Amino acid sequence: MSNRFVKFENVGMRYGMGAEILQDISFVLEPGSFHFLTGASGAGKSSLLKLLYLAHRPSRGIVSMFGDDVTTAHRTALPRLRRRIGVVFQEYRLLDHLSAIENVAMPLRLAGGGDDHKIREHVEELLMWVGLKDRMHAKPPTLSGGEKQRVAIARAVIAKPDLLLADEPTGNVDPQMARRLMHLFAELNKLGTTTVVATHDLELVHEMGGPVMHLQDGQLSSRHLPERARGPVSATDPSRPNLSANLSSDLSS
Amino acid sequence: MRWHDPQKPGGFGRKNPPRSPGHGLGRTPKPFAGQTATQSAAPSSAARTGLLSLKRKSLRFLPENSLAGGTLPWVIGIMVFLCTLASIFAFALHQSMGDWADKLSQQISVQIVTADGKARRQQADAALALLPTIPGIENAVRLSDAESKALLEPWLGAGNVTDDLPVPILIEVTTSPGARIDLAALEAQVQKVAPDANLDDHERWLVQLNRLSTSLQMVALLVVGLILSATAAIAAFGTRAGLSAHRASIEIMHHMGAEDGLIAHEFRYRFMLQGLKGGLGGLIAGLLVMLTLGHFASQIGSGLVPDLSLSALAWLLLILLPIFAALLTMMAAHVTVHRELAGYS
Numbered sequence A: 001m002s003n004r005f006v007k008f009e010n011v012g013m014r015y016g017m018g019a020e021i022l023q024d025i026s027f028v029l030e031p032g033s034f035h036f037l038t039g040a041s042g043a044g045k046s047s048l049l050k051l052l053y054l055a056h057r058p059s060r061g062i063v064s065m066f067g068d069d070v071t072t073a074h075r076t077a078l079p080r081l082r083r084r085i086g087v088v089f090q091e092y093r094l095l096d097h098l099s100a101i102e103n104v105a106m107p108l109r110l111a112g113g114g115d116d117h118k119i120r121e122h123v124e125e126l127l128m129w130v131g132l133k134d135r136m137h138a139k140p141p142t143l144s145g146g147e148k149q150r151v152a153i154a155r156a157v158i159a160k161p162d163l164l165l166a167d168e169p170t171g172n173v174d175p176q177m178a179r180r181l182m183h184l185f186a187e188l189n190k191l192g193t194t195t196v197v198a199t200h201d202l203e204l205v206h207e208m209g210g211p212v213m214h215l216q217d218g219q220l221s222s223r224h225l226p227e228r229a230r231g232p233v234s235a236t237d238p239s240r241p242n243l244s245a246n247l248s249s250d251l252s253s
Numbered sequence B: 001m002r003w004h005d006p007q008k009p010g011g012f013g014r015k016n017p018p019r020s021p022g023h024g025l026g027r028t029p030k031p032f033a034g035q036t037a038t039q040s041a042a043p044s045s046a047a048r049t050g051l052l053s054l055k056r057k058s059l060r061f062l063p064e065n066s067l068a069g070g071t072l073p074w075v076i077g078i079m080v081f082l083c084t085l086a087s088i089f090a091f092a093l094h095q096s097m098g099d100w101a102d103k104l105s106q107q108i109s110v111q112i113v114t115a116d117g118k119a120r121r122q123q124a125d126a127a128l129a130l131l132p133t134i135p136g137i138e139n140a141v142r143l144s145d146a147e148s149k150a151l152l153e154p155w156l157g158a159g160n161v162t163d164d165l166p167v168p169i170l171i172e173v174t175t176s177p178g179a180r181i182d183l184a185a186l187e188a189q190v191q192k193v194a195p196d197a198n199l200d201d202h203e204r205w206l207v208q209l210n211r212l213s214t215s216l217q218m219v220a221l222l223v224v225g226l227i228l229s230a231t232a233a234i235a236a237f238g239t240r241a242g243l244s245a246h247r248a249s250i251e252i253m254h255h256m257g258a259e260d261g262l263i264a265h266e267f268r269y270r271f272m273l274q275g276l277k278g279g280l281g282g283l284i285a286g287l288l289v290m291l292t293l294g295h296f297a298s299q300i301g302s303g304l305v306p307d308l309s310l311s312a313l314a315w316l317l318l319i320l321l322p323i324f325a326a327l328l329t330m331m332a333a334h335v336t337v338h339r340e341l342a343g344y345s
């Protein structure tokens, strides 16, 4: 696999004919790396993620994903790539007429194959792990914000994507649950999933440490936070997520 | 290549093999602790986009009864109803005109027109003796004076056809089916024994009848064609409405990597059902109307009203109408989904 797993070169982004809200974005995500994406509200975190999950085209620059240049790729080339990406949307985006189980099972069904029974077992296990044991058959409109968020997270990770993008994934849960969910991401990351977590929760970022991509005025800057004396997640975890510095600052000059 | 390489079952961790869970939050989420069962290598079935891949299991990303129950089946029903009526009339017309033309094309009228009553009768007898001996002629029947007069009455008025009026003698000749008769030669032959004989094979009539029949059929075909294109347009319209009503769900599916073909599959299936539903309703209504009309016609009796009985082929075509409507609706949905989604970014 290409070590240029995800690569942005001087990327700009705008909505419609508006002004560019992201400018000169350059970075590389190495396979298996873990990043936080921070920035004030409205800084463009969700927008940058949109480029990453191939929902929006850059207005300039080059985006390559999994070694393919997707800047101008035909839309029929995208589904194959999208199936390798798990996304936790800021606004969850669950299918309201399906139960939590069915929502979470969808990526597995989309991937094709796998018998129903196995899929179900697998999904139930994960939902139990995120604390939704009793809400598995509930439909999203009857779930609380935090419950929906956890369903969205379960859906994003169920197929063990190559790239996981989580937009404010802990915004609606209590700190205890937030740590548990972060642990889930870390666990998945250890298995090789490149992860980007957009968040406001600087507390959590400091706790986890690692490379941080920071958006300000449409520009990206990066720094590496030292790991702090931490909470239960990593304190008792001998195998910390692989949070090596992977941002190539040479590209962003 | 995905890191859960199917050739290495259970072989997680391209980089980092799973390590023993030692965190303080309970066990490692088992979904990541060595499960490969649900991971299959090929994104195969979901990615296929064939028009007729109805067998593919629905992913139910649209609510169960969405896209159904609206006005579409009604409109399709009305369209098929109109189509049924137009087809029945076209078939019936075709049938009776055909019968008529067949009968007529086997008939030749011989008229003996002379004012001299005795000569008229002599020539008629001579012609009657000659005609059946000519190959290709099945029989020759002389219309009685009463019958000949009856034919004139509508033009001259009852009672005005007096006995002394020199009514031409008419001989109806029936040719054997498929026989090719040269009218001019036959006329010359008949005129040798009956100099005042005129022959008419209704040729001009037949040509006109054929022209009328053909034009009526063309019109019926045009009507059916127009109705079908309106049906396709309505189906396309319904598809577009369905797409925009479910745009959010479709976008979610796209983000998860669903291909357009998968979306089209869902729409195709539902629209086909609606086309079938409406089509069956329309056909049944059309047939009921036809049976009622046929009943009224048979009550009038006589040969005044053309028969509404249909050939087996016509019946088959009628029964195929709802299926055709379903396929048409399905195709319109398929094409519309692909065309619309192509503009989704």
Ligand SMILES: Nc1ncnc2c1ncn2[C@@H]1O[C@H](COP(=O)(O)OP(=O)(O)OP(=O)(O)O)[C@@H](O)[C@H]1O
Pocket (backbone or CB within 6 Å): A015, A021, A039, A040, A041, A042, A043, A044, A045, A046, A047, A048, A090
């Ligand atoms: N669909 C859109 N059309 C036009 N402008 C948009 C759209 N979505 C976002 N924007 C604008 O782009 C900018 C960046 O928005 P974005 O949602 O990426 O910010 P964010 O960093 O995710 O914010 P938050 O932390 O509040 O989620 C904002 O100024 C926003 O108003």
Ligand SMILES: [Mg+2]
Pocket (backbone or CB within 6 Å): A045, A046, A047, A090, A167
């Ligand atoms: Mg956002």
